[in-house]
Amino acid sequence: MVTTVQTTSPLDTIEAPHSPPAPRSVAAPLSPADPHSQADPQTLTVPSTAVPRQKKRKPVAVVERPTVELADPLAPVVVRASGLMKKFGPNTAVAGIDLQVRAGSFYGIVGPNGAGKTTTLSMITGLLRPNAGSIHVHGIDVWAKPVQAKRLIGVLPDRLRLFDRLTGAQLLYYSGTLRGLDNRAVRERSADLAAAFGLEDALNRLVADYSAGMTKKIALACAMIHSPRVLVLDEPFESVDPVSAVNVTEILQKYVASGGTVLLSSHGMDLIQRVCDHVAIIVQGTVLASGTIADVRGTSTLEERFIELAGGRTVAEGMEWLHSFSD
Known part of the structure; x- marks a missing residue:
C-alpha cells in the first residue's frame, strides 16, 4: 500500500480575506546570477615522488581588494x-546635517555612539519629525x-x-498586503525572500522565538518585499552571523546594481569600505x-580617518585595581 503525503508551505496556511490561496510557485532568484561571481579555485599539485627539502619562503603577494564601482555622478539625487x-530638550542630537544620495548609490553613514546617525535616518524615513530642515525622496517632501x-x-x-x-510567514504576508501587494505577489515574494x-x-515559527540575527533578517525581508526604490537600513548586520552577512551583502549589491539605492549606518569600517561607494562621517x-x-579616507584607512575626526583614541589610565585579581 502506497501512502501519499501532502506537504504544505507555511505561506500556504495564511488565509487571505478576499482571495483564495495561490499555489506556491518555484522561488525565482532575486536577480540574475553573475557568471563572474565565482572563480575556479587554484590548486597546487605536488608530485608524489617529490623529495621534501627546505626552500626559501617567497614573500606573500598582497592582493588588493577590487574597488567598488562608483555611482553615476550624473545620476539624480x-x-x-x-x-x-x-x-531633545536642551540636548542637540542633530545640528544642521546636509546629505545628498544619488540613485544607484551604496551610501554608508558612520560615527561614534551618540553621534546622531539613528536620529538622522529616522528623520529621513519619516519616523521622527525634525525641528528644522527638509527631506526629499525622489523629489517628494517626506x-x-x-x-x-x-x-x-x-x-x-x-x-x-x-x-x-506572528509567525515569520504571517509577518511577511502582513507587510506585503500593507504595502498594497495582491495575494499572489505577496506569497511569491515571501517565498523568494525566505x-x-x-x-x-x-x-512557521513565531518571530518571538527567533534569534537576534533571524529577527534582523526577517525585518530586512519585510523592508524589501514591496521592492522600494530606496532602502534605509540602520545597523543591518548587527547580530547577523558572517555567512548570513555575506548573503545579505550580495542581495543588496544586486539591488543597487539594478538601480536601487541603499543608505545604511554601520560601525563596521571594513564593511563600509568593501560595499559602499560613498560615506559620510557624522x-x-x-x-x-x-x-x-x-x-574621505585619503591616504589612510577609513578607520584611521574616522578616529582622527572623532577625536582620536582615549588612553586608559589608572584602573590598577583591574590588574590585581579578587581571588
Whole structure:
C-alpha cells in the first residue's frame, strides 16, 4: 500500500480575506546570477615522488581588494536632506546635517555612539519629525506628502519592534498586503525572500522565538518585499552571523546594481569600505566629511580617518585595581 503525503508551505496556511490561496510557485532568484561571481579555485599539485627539502619562503603577494564601482555622478539625487536639526530638550542630537544620495548609490553613514546617525535616518524615513530642515525622496517632501514618500522607502529601523506573536510567514504576508501587494505577489515574494535569507525552515515559527540575527533578517525581508526604490537600513548586520552577512551583502549589491539605492549606518569600517561607494562621517550631530570612500579616507584607512575626526583614541589610565585579581 502506497501512502501519499501532502506537504504544505507555511505561506500556504495564511488565509487571505478576499482571495483564495495561490499555489506556491518555484522561488525565482532575486536577480540574475553573475557568471563572474565565482572563480575556479587554484590548486597546487605536488608530485608524489617529490623529495621534501627546505626552500626559501617567497614573500606573500598582497592582493588588493577590487574597488567598488562608483555611482553615476550624473545620476539624480534621490535622497536630499537639507539643514536637518533635532533637539531633545536642551540636548542637540542633530545640528544642521546636509546629505545628498544619488540613485544607484551604496551610501554608508558612520560615527561614534551618540553621534546622531539613528536620529538622522529616522528623520529621513519619516519616523521622527525634525525641528528644522527638509527631506526629499525622489523629489517628494517626506513630511509634506508622507504617504507618497513612504511608498518609495524600505526601512530597517534601530531597536526594531515587530509583531512577534506572528509567525515569520504571517509577518511577511502582513507587510506585503500593507504595502498594497495582491495575494499572489505577496506569497511569491515571501517565498523568494525566505529562500534568499535562509529562513525557509523558520517561517512557521513565531518571530518571538527567533534569534537576534533571524529577527534582523526577517525585518530586512519585510523592508524589501514591496521592492522600494530606496532602502534605509540602520545597523543591518548587527547580530547577523558572517555567512548570513555575506548573503545579505550580495542581495543588496544586486539591488543597487539594478538601480536601487541603499543608505545604511554601520560601525563596521571594513564593511563600509568593501560595499559602499560613498560615506559620510557624522560626529556630534554634524557631517565632518563626506564623499567617495577614496576622497574621505585619503591616504589612510577609513578607520584611521574616522578616529582622527572623532577625536582620536582615549588612553586608559589608572584602573590598577583591574590588574590585581579578587581571588
